[in-house]
Structure formats: structure tokens, C-alpha cells
Amino acid sequence: MAVLRIFLLGAIGLISHSALCAQTGASNSGNSLTESTTRGPHFDASASKNVTALLGKTAYLNCRVKNLANRTMSPQVSWVRHRDVHLLTVGRYTYTSDQRFRAIHQPHSEDWTLQIKYPQHRDSGVYECQVSSTPHLSHFIHLTVIEPDTEIVGGPELFIDRGSTINLTCVVRHSPEPPAFIFWNHNDAIISYTSSRGGVSVSTERGETSRSVLLIQKAKPSDSGNYQCNPSNARPANVTVHVLNGEHPEAMQHGGNQRMGPSLGALAFISYVLLAYC
Structure with missing residues (x-):
């Protein structure tokens, strides 16, 4: 009987201790919840x-x-x-x-x-x-x-030999988000990549710095003119393309007209007049 009494007292003590721990835990949890809900703004x-x-x-x-x-x-x-x-x-x-x-x-x-x-x-x-x-x-x-920055590499003027490939690269920098689209224009008209001319393609990479590359195969004199890169979220950039048909770029830059000095005939006439009055 003495052993049984000791066992029962130990069990009661264990149960009481568990109940106290549970009550204390609930109280602490309640304090934590109250603290989180009463914390100021x-x-x-x-x-x-x-x-x-x-x-x-x-x-x-x-x-x-x-x-x-x-x-x-x-x-x-x-x-x-x-x-x-x-x-x-x-x-x-x-x-x-x-x-x-x-x-x-x-x-x-x-x-x-x-x-x-x-x-x-x-x-x-x-x-x-x-x-x-x-x-x-x-x-x-x-x-x-x-303000995003738009640039066509190699601009503002490019000189291309007839029959070669026109390669225009448009770069868009300092944009917090990539442009939704980048259009290319030629002489104010949107370039069609499925036109009857053929040989026209574009590839675009979007990111922190976006790039759009326009390729025009077998360049013709009719491909000369103003090309414009139009990003959706930035100002456009322009470049003037000259397709050379045997001309020199220096002559193109002067509008094809080179300034010439007086002709030999004119110099001879001037010399004759001056000598006549001597």
C-alpha cells in the first residue's frame, strides 16, 4: 500500500506540473499576441x-x-x-x-x-x-x-557600298524597364520585314540595355536615306545611310560637288590681260 500511495502522489504531481506548464505557455502566448497587436504604427x-x-x-x-x-x-x-x-x-x-x-x-x-x-x-x-x-x-x-538614351551605333552618317549589307544597331540605355517594342522607320515609313524587296530582318534583345539590329541585304541606292529607331519608352534616334555607287565618301559629304579652282584656260586669259597692260 505504501508503494501504491507513493506512485499516486508522483502521478498527481506530474499531472499538476504539466497543467501548470500548459497554463504558463498559454499565458505567454497570450502576452505575445497582445504585444504584437498593441504595438504602435x-x-x-x-x-x-x-x-x-x-x-x-x-x-x-x-x-x-x-x-x-x-x-x-x-x-x-x-x-x-x-x-x-x-x-x-x-x-x-x-x-x-x-x-x-x-x-x-x-x-x-x-x-x-x-x-x-x-x-x-x-x-x-x-x-x-x-x-x-x-x-x-x-x-x-x-x-x-x-530619361532613357537611344543611340544608333556609328551614326549620324553611315556610308555603305552597293551590294553589301546595311547593319544598323540601336541601343536603348538607362531604362528601368525594357521597351515593349522597337520600330524601325525608313524615310518616315515603318519598315516592313515581309515586303517584296526581301532581305530585310530585325532581331531585338530586351534587358537593362536593349538592342535592336536591323539587317538589309544587298544594299541598293534606293535604300539610302534616313533610318529611325523608335523605342516605345524613349526618344527615337536617327542615322543617315548613303549607299555608294562607286562614289567616294568625301564627295558624298560635300553633296557630290567638289570645289574646283580656276581652270587653266581662265588662268591663261587672266595672265594675257595682265601682260597686255604692262
């Missing part, structure tokens, strides 16, 4: 990053604020431009006369977005997302407005 940096925008193409600066509505009085989120310390938006309202700026916020969303239409180079700089909590919170986002 804070920024989600992963959703509030610096922005690179194309010149003239709408830019969106996003600021994600978590736990903003956990207080009795919800703080306001504002956008301030650092260049001139100008208040742009407060909440869902815009406080600037520049109609390019607009506050965007959907109900129950954690995202507070500043929209900038037709951004210019002067719009580049630091923008501050503010939360009117205690203490005051700020998150800084840098906007960079860039």
Missing part, C-alpha cells in the same frame, strides 16, 4: 522602397504603415517633399495646387501612395512619409526620374 520597409521612374510616365511612391488603426485616435499619414519642405498630402486629401500630385488610399488598406503624373527631372529627390503618432514617425523614399 510602424513602416513595412519591404513595401516602401525607392522608386526609379521614366520621364513623363506616372510614378507611384508607396508607404505601407502597419497597425495604424490600433489606436482610439488613428494617426494621419502625410507626404512631404524635402526639396522645398512642401506638404503634398494628408490622409486621402491633396494639399498642393500642382495637380500632378494625388493621394491614393483604399479603405482598410495599409498602403498610402503618392501618385505623380508626368514626372520631370526636377521631381527627383527625397519624399517623406510621415505618421502623426507619438512619437512622430518618418520614412524616406528617394525618387529618381530618368
